[in-house]
Amino acid sequence: MTQHRDTGLGPPDEYLEAEIHRLLAEDPSVAEQGITVVRRETGLVLYGEVESSHRREEILRRVAERFPDLPVTSEIGVVRTEAPTQIEQLP
């Protein structure tokens, strides 16, 4: 992955978003492609659904490790695994 030059300003938003997307997909300890990254004035917000709370924590740990100065908020949920209560009937 191409590293950003240190301009003192940090990478432009779009490169930052791309870098986090690739980090989450390509890092073997994460391998998540469904996380959305939104940059707000208060910092980064991560959205999406994962299969375990361990994976959610790992995502936050890896992003914090790569961007230690960026405040990160998580809106990542763990997908429910209850049995369905309804069926879909398709004649």
Place this chain on the structure above:
Amino acid sequence: MIRIAAVGDVHLDEDVVGRFRPALEELPDCADALLLAGDLTRHGTEAEARCVAREFGGLGVPVITVLGNHDHQCDQVPQVVKVLEDAGITVLEGNGVVLDCAGGRLGVAGVKGFGGGFAGRCASDFGEPEMKAFVRTTTESADRLADALHSLDCDLLVALTHYAPVPDTLAGEPLEIYPFLGAYQLGQAIDSAPTALALHGHAHAGSERGTTPGGVRVRNVAHPVIKQAYSVFHLGDDLDQGEVSRLTASGT
């Protein structure tokens, strides 16, 4: 009536084992078969496949799957397939299977599929070798799906893929990534046969329901989309209207 349970993109590893099992134990009461729409694992390792075998093996209903892109990540597809098959899970790739159910013979044809995009906004078999290889992967996969669908002698025909055959069930995903999520050639293959239902996964931010241009119902059963352990579909000529209703203990 034939009852089909389905889910995709469960991405199993040690940290997920056991989460689905309580709901899966109810399957014999509410479904004739469970169809898995690929991405069973995180990286496609043999160890992760063993987690899938523990979670989805020995359920008391037939389990049929295709693989997804994640299941190819570590280049261990033969080992993954062997572990799944040893657990009694049928793995489809360009072939099909017919199950004798109480409501009739259920035929399921499956391929992983591939990307490429949808009519008018898709990649073409033209230019660099890499681009031609990309598009030919898609067309060959769609051709295998069509052949598999046509090869089955059954009362109810279902197409099972990982990649999406229509854009309808991608609604919610960014438009820019549609070509990485599915291809119209898969829909064309589905429409070439008397398919009753097409199931796919892969699009975690997509939506549940769509139809092919030929009118075949398409359902995106990716786990983050259905937000439950699996969905249950009842199909048959004896059903008089499409509806969503409560699931009772008898599954009716």
